Amino acid sequence: MLCRLTLTSSLAIAAALPALAEPTFNRISSFATAANMAEGENRARETSAEIMAVTEDGNQLIYSDSPLGVIGMVDITDPKMPKPLGNIAVDGEPTTAVVAGDMAFVGVNTSESFTEPSGTLRSVDLTTKEVVASCDLGGQPDSVAISASGEMIAVAIENERDEDINDAALPQMPAGFVVRLPVVDGAVDCEAKQVVELTGLADVAPEDPEPEFLSFNEAGELVVTLQENNHLVVIGADGNVSADFSAGSVDLEGVDIEDDGKIDPSANLTAVPREPDAVAWIDADHFVTANEGDWNGGSRGFTIWNKDGSVVYDSGTLIDDELMRIGHYPDKRSDNKGGEPEAVITAQYGEQPLIFVASERGSVVFVFDASNPAEPTLLQALPSGIGPEGLVAIPERNLFATANETDLGEDGAARAHVMIYERTEDAASYPTLVAGEGVVGWGALSGLTLDPASPSTLYAVSDSAYGAASAIYTIDTTTTPATITAKTVVTRDGAPAEKLDLEGITTDGEGGFWLASEGNTEKETPHAVLHVDASGAITQEIGLPESLAANEKRFGFEGVALSDGKLWLAVQREWGDDPEGQVKLLQLDPATEEWAAVRYPLESGEGWVGLSELALNGDHLYLIERDNQIGEAAKLKAVTRVALSELTPAALDAELPLVSKETVRDLIPDLQQWNGYVQDKVEGMAIAEDGTVWMVSDNDGVDDASGETYFWSFKLD
Structure with a gap:
């Protein structure tokens, strides 16, 4: 056929x-299956929620958990606050459960090999939480x-x-x-x-x-x-x-x-x-x-x-x-x-x-x-x-x-969820951002900036997830969801520019853009600052000076902003010459290609903590500071700011001054508004003159990630 x-x-x-x-469906809660593991059990151990059923009263969900060899139970009497009801071992690998009355009937794989398959249907009393028949x-x-x-x-x-x-x-x-x-x-x-x-x-x-x-x-x-x-x-x-x-x-x-x-x-x-x-x-x-x-x-x-x-x-x-x-x-x-x-x-x-x-x-x-x-x-x-x-x-x-x-x-990454x-x-409430007519494909948004001539228009860049076709995306914020109206591929010598990991973007005031590429020497992706014209063609490319290159690590440039003809760039994490808990804010004069820097103090936290973006507004430089944790493990996703009066950079071979910072917004409540788990990568920020802050999260190109992109705004206090 x-x-x-x-x-x-x-x-x-x-x-x-x-x-x-x-009417529409909106997510109202999420439940991490690790919460069903017993007290004292290793909750970092792999768990899963595979095939699921519901009790006849609609108040309990029953799912098969193959890695643990159990069926898990979730109380959804209050669906906005699901509660763990624990796991029931079924002596084998559960595949599917169905429910009738107070009984769950679970298919269980007990095979010793592919050539000697075996299995049982186990009857589980949901009241006593016991297997009563097979x-x-x-x-x-x-x-x-x-x-x-x-x-x-x-x-x-x-x-x-x-x-x-x-x-x-x-x-x-x-x-x-x-x-x-x-x-x-x-x-x-x-x-x-x-x-x-x-x-x-x-x-x-x-x-x-x-x-x-x-x-x-x-x-x-x-x-x-x-x-x-x-x-x-x-x-x-x-x-x-x-x-x-x-x-x-x-x-x-x-x-x-x-x-x-x-x-x-x-x-x-x-x-x-x-x-x-x-x-x-x-x-x-x-x-x-x-x-x-x-x-x-x-x-x-x-x-x-x-x-x-x-x-x-x-x-x-x-x-x-x-x-x-x-x-x-x-x-x-x-x-x-x-x-x-x-x-x-x-x-x-x-x-x-x-x-x-x-x-x-x-x-x-x-x-x-x-x-x-x-x-x-x-x-x-x-x-x-x-x-x-x-x-x-x-x-x-x-x-x-x-x-x-x-x-x-492992390492604070996403857990299995119901x-x-x-x-x-x-x-x-979702999606928050969609491609408009004629725009094909987008994701992994990692930097954001405003159109100086139109406060309702933003520009974003994608990172190395789409390194073979890195692009600048034009976003219309007047629609709900916001709409990507154009996709401009960054080119070098007339062909799509490869070996880029774009993490920052700012307009140059003349129709073009400055872009920050994070770099990863192990993958032959250089750290670089790029200028492109309105068509996306690279017209200038500035690499690291020797004094920076000697100590570089793969966690490089995250964000770029233009002030009085000079560029400010955030370095995500400590490089070889940085004291522990301090990163550089770099200043680059693109006309002379001279560099200077100050140091920025990071918070401590689980996993690692670093910078993801920067933007200028009024008399402050604003930054995104975050940990790399997800879900309940996430503790730090914040907007901070440094007074411009403190940004008096020194030459790279001199003692770099340490700036002070102020935290102006905790972003974790913002990330919880979609009722999923807290996403890791808040990576894009742009601030309008009236104090409207636009934020976007990086969905990692849907690679070992849920693919969710959150695009939202709020006003500075």
């Missing part, structure tokens, strides 16, 4: 609308589903392959299958277990089906994805296969297929197998698949199907296009499935049927109105933690929740 995809005009219009449909499944379980009546459980026995063998290709025996288990009086009737064989159905490795995900409809029918086999199977309420068909392939026009440090959706892909992962019924006749892809495909989108196998709708490049528009496109995954849609669920909120599609690598959940399955309408994009995989709808409480599996818990959203009449 091969179909050529073009974006329907109605969907293209809906996706481009600046105002999102009401049922041998005869293989390695993946997805678990429960019927609408609660009278039948189905388990996809994947018996997954060893990806290190034969380039991960099929077949690799033993074959997978589906197990159906009746539930009687709240207990699984293991003796009545029914095995549904799936061999001989798929065109790809028919002898080795690997069922990945399954879902019941109201009539008790099951739809099952065979991801690696690129196939779909419908099992009737009687347990017999009623239909099966290939998931087919797509042609994609205008996608980015290179991991090359730039977002460039100019390539085409032909006959890409969909290889669907998650699946969910929309109504009695239609279901939707998230086409994550695997060893041989991944169409970067989702598909709506009729249960007879006909395609009702395919999203084409929409997911990647939208990720690029909102700054969440993961360029490092361009050569392997792009935004990678993995999870999908459906739910009815009032009269509105909704589809939720999670981009695992873009760390975003897209919400669609599915009133017409042939023309779903994009409503909004929800920010999530890193790697959303478990999605839960709680329409009776107007709530929605995500389980985000990635845990980077995030909770509420559907209200309020305006959507």
